[in-house]
Amino acid sequence: MYRDESRRVLATLIRLLGGFDLAEEALSEAFAAAIEQWPRDGVPANPRAWLVSAGRFKAIDGIRRRARFDTRLEDVAERLAAEEADPADQLDEALPDDRLRLVFTCCHPALGPDAQVAMTLREVCGLTTEEIASAFLVPPATLAQRIVRAKGKIRDAAIPYQVPALTELPARLDAVLRVVYLVFNEGYAASSGEALTRADLSAEAIRLGRMLLELLPEPEVAGLVALMLLQDSRRAARTTPDGDIVLLDEQDRTRWNRTAIAEGLVLVRQALGSRRFGPYTLQAAIAAAHAEAATPEATDWNRIVATYDLLLAAEPTAIVELNRAAAVALRDGAAVGLALVDGILARGELADYQPAHAARADLCRRLGRHAEARAAYVRALELTRQGAARRFLERRLRELPPG
Numbered sequence: 001m002y003r004d005e006s007r008r009v010l011a012t013l014i015r016l017l018g019g020f021d022l023a024e025e026a027l028s029e030a031f032a033a034a035i036e037q038w039p040r041d042g043v044p045a046n047p048r049a050w051l052v053s054a055g056r057f058k059a060i061d062g063i064r065r066r067a068r069f070d071t072r073l074e075d076v077a078e079r080l081a082a083e084e085a086d087p088a089d090q091l092d093e094a095l096p097d098d099r100l101r102l103v104f105t106c107c108h109p110a111l112g113p114d115a116q117v118a119m120t121l122r123e124v125c126g127l128t129t130e131e132i133a134s135a136f137l138v139p140p141a142t143l144a145q146r147i148v149r150a151k152g153k154i155r156d157a158a159i160p161y162q163v164p165a166l167t168e169l170p171a172r173l174d175a176v177l178r179v180v181y182l183v184f185n186e187g188y189a190a191s192s193g194e195a196l197t198r199a200d201l202s203a204e205a206i207r208l209g210r211m212l213l214e215l216l217p218e219p220e221v222a223g224l225v226a227l228m229l230l231q232d233s234r235r236a237a238r239t240t241p242d243g244d245i246v247l248l249d250e251q252d253r254t255r256w257n258r259t260a261i262a263e264g265l266v267l268v269r270q271a272l273g274s275r276r277f278g279p280y281t282l283q284a285a286i287a288a289a290h291a292e293a294a295t296p297e298a299t300d301w302n303r304i305v306a307t308y309d310l311l312l313a314a315e316p317t318a319i320v321e322l323n324r325a326a327a328v329a330l331r332d333g334a335a336v337g338l339a340l341v342d343g344i345l346a347r348g349e350l351a352d353y354q355p356a357h358a359a360r361a362d363l364c365r366r367l368g369r370h371a372e373a374r375a376a377y378v379r380a381l382e383l384t385r386q387g388a389a390r391r392f393l394e395r396r397l398r399e400l401p402p403g
Contacts, residue, residue, distance in 0.1 A: 030055035194387035223281025229264035
């Protein structure tokens with residue numbers, strides 16, 4: 001229940017109580033009460049509503065206790081008690097708005113980009129401080145301070161807990177889409193831990209994307225939802241029963257989720273047809289080319305490389321360039337791809353980026369340059385914190401000829 005519902009309950013408690021710290025304390029007390037009462041009285045018919053009500057009343061009781069020492073809190077307690085005596089009555093209707101309010105609050109432009117992502121991963125998605133710190137490559141204490149400062153800024157600047165007006169949405173949307181995509185990526189390819197994927201985070205990002213699309217049906221929102229659906233459609237085929245990685249060209253395509261693919265294809269075509277699309281739609285178009293190929297041999301690499309050319313013009317980053325190089329290698333041969341990857345690595349931007357070294361290792365392996373492949377696999381392993389990826393690289397390393 002905590003894993004499935006706590007972030008929903010927290011979002012509603014923030015709306016009802018008006019602040020992060022009070023809502024988080026109320027959330028903890030509500031679950032503590034549930035642990036005590038539910039084994040004795042049974043699980044309520046609507047557990048989420050019970051938790052919201054319990055948390056709210058616990059918060060009001062706590063404020064009243066503290067009001068004995070600070071009379072200013074008396075008015076706060078009475079105001080909270082007077083508002084929505086039974087929030088459970090409106091919970092189902094308010095829930096989507098509560099979650100969107102929380103996303104837009106965490107992504108307010110007054111906060112820095114790193115703080116926006118960290119806040120969303122912590123408050124909306126429930127990742128631990130340690131998990132987020134691992135994704136950010138910073139010590140947990142540093143990440144914790146970043147979140148504390150962001151909460152303080154929200155409180156001190158009285159940043160409203162609300163979805164912006166329609167006139168304000170476009171300016172705020174880029175940050176929100178970026179954060180939703182990063183949440184999805186952490187679910188699609190976890191930065192650490194033993195499991196390759198985290199289905200709960202992928203599902204959460206897709207759910208947030210759908211809510212955004214309903215709120216603001218812009219082409220790039222549709223493109224992001226399409227991208228997430230098309231990528232997530234392959235989840236069941238991406239690992240063995242033991243959790244080991246299965247590469248795209250080795251996957252059992254009958255296990256791909258055809259319902260998600262169909263929905264994603266409709267959305268990406270709509271976004272492309274608008275002529276007002278951006279990087280997420282172009283990435284979705286690349287994912288669509290893979291989804292439409294019945295076999296690896298049927299993959300239209302000309303179309304994929306051409307789309308990468310457009311993406312690189314729209315988003316000229318080293319990572320996009322690396323992904324394009326991998327596509328070129330599959331269209332024009334490993335030697336051509338390796339020359340591109342070596343040029344990227346020589347610039348130094350991706351010196352500590354594990355996929356770059358893993359890509360170089362694979363291309364060297366395919367060209368029979370085993371000593372270079374071995375060195376690149378070793379470097380990739382040094383940068384790997386994810387269990388399934390580590391096992392895959394170790395297996396590739398063992399498969400190389402000795403010497």
